[in-house]
Amino acid sequence: MKIKDIRASLHTTSIEIPLIEGKVAGYGREEQKLFVFCEVETDEGIVGCGLTGHFLAHSVVAALEKHFLPVVKDMDPRDVEAIHQRVFKTLNPRAMTGTVSMALSCLDIALWDIQGKQANRTVAQLLGGNKTRAPAYVTFGFPQYDRDQLAEAARLHVENGFRALKTVVGVDKGGWREDAARVRAIREAVGDGIDIMMDANYLFSPVEAKLLCRAVEDCHITWFEEPLYQNDARALADLRRATGIPLAAGQMEGHRWRLRELVEHQAVDILQPNCTYCGGYTETRKVAHLAQIYNLPIANGGGWPLFNMHSMAGLMNGWLVEWHLGMVSVGETIFVDPPSPENGTLSIPDAPGLGLTIDRDGLKTTRVAS
Structure with missing residues (x-):
């Protein structure tokens, strides 16, 4: 079997958030x-x-069609190690991230989809087949909510079967104090039996992150995701020593060497490789094996659950899938009847590969000029 063509396209969408009028x-x-x-x-x-995802997206389209295709054309799509080696040697000998990592991620996911279809196995099975289901958490705590809406939305998702909720912090004008009040409002709304995660998306200084951790220690936070500027491994390790809240990071890191830095500095409790950013399933598998050696779980951050669910189910230390409402909306637009959680759990589709059927009308309506 040989690779003959890569077709890449740029798309946009908007979403409806529960309890908020209009689209975001x-x-x-x-x-x-x-x-x-x-x-x-x-x-x-x-x-x-x-x-x-969205980072320098125009460049990723051009990279796939103009740079990656000439390098991998006529290679066997099942030879993922050979393909990665050729890409590194020809396009990325200095192991840079950004556009090249995202283009490689997009390509690699498609290669595993091909392998699964050819072998009549799911991607989760090809990765190791550890299980056929994975628990999910819902990312719902968008900054558009006020405190009362946040609490109401939290209760709504628990009623819908989720046992784990994640909220965004680090963006409110009220700073870490308002973040603490919002987290406390969620805990009061859902009680003690629900997991709550915080996600700062790299936006806190070490001092602010420590102050927020101190303010919500009694809320029993399951993890604090990417709290610090630049995912600074040294500063994350310092924060980890200063708080009892588990730290998670790695969702946007472009390859295994950046994720290794987090492990070597003992900077995180949970490692978060995302196959749509870190180099696809080929790189995610290597990161998961690295994490296994250090007895660390991996969990999905950075969204795109329809792809990352295969990593969380297939690999031995896979944990939670992020049911990010924004990325879920994309999946519902460009795929026909994609899987959704039942009682907070996602089941891997029985169909081979990714198990997804493309909605051509959805692709067409979301497409923009690249």
């Missing part, structure tokens, strides 16, 4: 408007699809 641009934040979708076609007629 992107996946819940104004700057998250774009995503890249690609299809990889083989000479045997098997086509796989992949996806990556």
Whole structure:
């Protein structure tokens, strides 16, 4: 089997957030408007699809079609190690991240989709087949909510079967004190039996993060995700020693060496490789094995649950899938009847590969000029 073509396209969407009138641009934040979708076609007629997020999205489309295709054309899509080696040697000998990592992620996901379709196995099975289901948490705590709406939305998602909720912090004008009040409002709304996570998306200084941790220690937070500027591994390790709240990070890191830095500095309790950003399933598997050696779980951060659910189910130390409402909306638009959680748990589709059927009308309506 040989790779014959890569077709990449740029798309945009908006979402509806419960309890908020009107639609929100992107996946819940104004700057998250774009995503890249690609299809990889083989000479045997098997086509796989992949996806990556919004960072420098125009560049990712050009990279896939103008740079990656000439490098990998006529290679066997099942030879993922050889493909990654050629990409590193030809396009990325200095192991840079950014556009090249996201393009590689998009391509690699499609290659695993092809492998699964050819072998009649799911991607989760190809990764190791540890289980067929994965628990999910819902990212719902968008900054558009006031405190009362946040509490009401939290109760709504618990009523819908979720046992774990994540809220955004680090963006409110009231600073860490308002964040603490919002987290406390969620805890009071849902009681003690529900997991609560906080996600700062790199936006706190070490001092602010410590102050927030101290203010919510008694709320029994399951993890504090990417609290610090630049995912600074040294500063994360310092914060981890200063708080009893578990720290999680790694969702946007572009390859295993950046994620290794978090492990070596003992900077995190939970490692978060995201296949749509870190180099696809090929790189995610290596990161998961690294984490296993250090007895660390991996959990999905950075969204795109329809892809990352395979990592969480297939790999031995896979844990929670992020049911991010923004990325869920994208999946419901571009795929036909995609899987959704039942009682807070996602089941891997029985169909081979990713188990997803493309909605051509949805792709067409979301497409923008690249």
